[in-house]
Amino acid sequence: MAAMTVRQIAPATGKLGVLTPGMGAVASTFIAGVIAAREGISAPIGSVSQMAHIRLGTKEENRNPLIKEFVPLADLGDIVFGGWDPISPNAMEAAKTAGVLEGKDLDSISAEMEGIVPMEAVFDQRWVSRLEGVRVKDIPNKWDQAEALIADMARFKEENGCDRLVIVWCGSTEAYQEPSAVHDTVASFEQGLRDNDDNISPSQIYCYAALQSDVPYANGAPNLTTDLPCMIELSKTNGVPIAGKDFKTGQTLMKTLLAPGFKARMLGVRGWFSTNILGNRDGEVLDDPENFKSKEVSKLGVLDGILQPEVYPDLYGNIDHVVRINYYPPRGDNKEGWDNIDIFGWLGYPMQIKVDFLCRDSILAAPIVLDLALFMDLAHRAGESGVQEWLSFYLKAPQAAGDVPAEADLFIQQTKLKNTLREWMGEQPVTHSEAG
Structure with a gap:
């Protein structure tokens, strides 16, 4: 070489x-x-x-x-x-x-x-x-x-x-x-x-x-x-x-860890619901709808980039991907990211995965x-x-x-x-x- x-x-x-x-x-x-x-x-x-x-x-x-x-x-x-x-x-x-x-x-x-x-x-x-x-x-x-x-x-x-x-x-x-x-x-x-x-x-x-x-x-x-x-x-x-x-920190980090695994095994994804609660300055800013929209666009794009629905329409062409962020002052910087993932496998049988990531954002x-x-x-x-x-x-x-x-x-x-x-x-x- x-x-x-x-x-x-x-x-x-x-x-x-x-x-x-x-x-x-x-x-x-x-x-x-x-x-x-x-x-x-x-x-x-x-x-x-x-x-x-x-x-x-x-x-x-x-x-x-x-x-x-x-x-x-x-x-x-x-x-x-x-x-x-x-x-x-x-x-x-x-x-x-x-x-x-x-x-x-x-x-x-x-x-x-x-x-x-x-x-x-x-x-x-x-x-x-x-x-x-x-x-x-x-x-x-x-x-x-x-x-x-x-x-x-x-x-x-x-x-x-x-x-x-x-x-x-x-x-x-x-x-x-x-x-x-x-x-x-x-x-x-x-x-x-x-x-x-x-x-x-x-x-x-x-x-x-x-x-x-x-x-x-x-x-x-x-x-x-x-x-x-x-x-x-x-x-x-x-x-x-x-x-x-x-x-790329909490919830999106988990998505970029899990989604490649689903794709590697050719397991389908029907829906991915994500919600976050955090109480730091970032959470306060994101409580405003216009600021949240900037973050939402950033978070929503990651699954399409990994799963390539245009290449695998039967597996990933119909995903309901929902992202929510909620300002909750008692949580401070210790963000909780909760995901419900609806996947499906052989013969289309559905399965679910729940992830609760109690992370520290900073x-x-x-x-x-x-x-x-x-x-x-x-x-x-x-x-x-x-x-x-x-x-x-x-x-x-x-x-x-x-x-x-x-x-x-x-x-x-x-x-x-x-x-x-x-x-x-x-x-x-x-x-x-x-x-x-």
């Missing part, structure tokens, strides 16, 4: 600034976990970049190195945290308010957490009506808001001695939106910024500012952001990678933030631009790099992620069945 060429990747020298628009439950949990990991308090459980092995070659001694030892990722000790938030004064207060982590887990890192102060946010309550921003930039024009974010990034980079920056959106889900003419090109978007176009959301301003600042941008919410023609154009023109959208999302930050930084150093489809593994509604829809099967996504790393490091890719 012919040897492959190692990708020329700039070394991960210096500090990496990881900026999160939104410093609520997810971001503060991510920050606390990374600090705990680099101080040896807790292992980074759930992080593929830190915990997973990757199968290489045929020699026994090379079969299973850790990904972080095989791939030139930034070291956890080199990460500097920052971001923007319209509510929280610092990461420690954000963590206390979110209630995800217990006091015993925060006490030993409280000084560092208190020192992480978010910058004032670009925020518009029309897009998240259930939240009221109190730490918001007093800048009415959207072009000027973008300029302020660009200045924020430059100042953060200089003041913290960062060699590179990366942004992972950890803010709230914005109200549902369809693309409009302002999103067609970079030129039309920039004119829309100057004209204060109502179709430009805060997340889009963050993304534009990041790409103009040579900062990779990953979209952790179902917002219409990285999947806009203007952002794809700008990312390619400026040579900056993007990825989206929506962290605990599942935090390692995704870390991996996306490190892999997006890697992609940038490797000279990548445009959509990073190989990171679909982490996302509910993965964005395609071309005309063919992105793969939705979790296990095929995993193989694509590892094969990308293998190829960049000069190794041969493996098939899905060989991935091990």
Whole structure:
């Protein structure tokens, strides 16, 4: 087998600034976990970049190195945290308010957490009506808001001695939106910024500012952001990678685990009813119908992507797929995702599966933030631009790099992620069945 060429990747020298628009439950949990990991308090459980092995070659001694030892990722000790938030004064207060982590887990890192102060946010309550921003930039024009974010990034980079920056959106889900003419090109978007176009959301301003600042941008919410023609154009023109959208955490994670199994056994699916209860800031935002619609579209698409009803109409061509999210304050961040799955088998006989996932939303999302930050930084150093489809593994509604829809099967996504790393490091890719 012919040897492959190692990708020329700039070394991960210096500090990496990881900026999160939104410093609520997810971001503060991510920050606390990374600090705990680099101080040896807790292992980074759930992080593929830190915990997973990757199968290489045929020699026994090379079969299973850790990904972080095989791939030139930034070291956890080199990460500097920052971001923007319209509510929280610092990461420690954000963590206390979110209630995800217990006091015993925060006490030993409280000084560092208190020192992480978010910058004032670009925020518009029309897009998240259930939240009221109190730490918001007093800048009415959207072009000027973008300029302020660009200045924020430059100042953060200089003041913290960062060699590179990366942004992972950890803010709230914005109200549902369809693309409009302002999103067609970079030129039309920039004119829309100057004209204060109502179709430009805060997340889009963050993304534009990041790409103009040579900062990779990953979209952790179902917002219409990285999947806009203007952002794809700008990312390619400026040579900056993007990825989206929506962290794949609780209930959708279970769907991407179970649905491939049904398909592998050629078992039919007649219906899939999903409901969630949660009481964190995300649940409060999603209690608004327009914000929920953004999340609903993201959640509903995953089954069609995996089961391919157009290919298997007898098995999956008539699925009633229902998704509900209910705001229930007593539950806090400890979300409950309940699924009723109606399947059928030989001779069409029906069966049912019930799943009750008592998950911790931010605990599942935090390692995704870390991996996306490190892999997006890697992609940038490797000279990548445009959509990073190989990171679909982490996302509910993965964005395609071309005309063919992105793969939705979790296990095929995993193989694509590892094969990308293998190829960049000069190794041969493996098939899905060989991935091990």
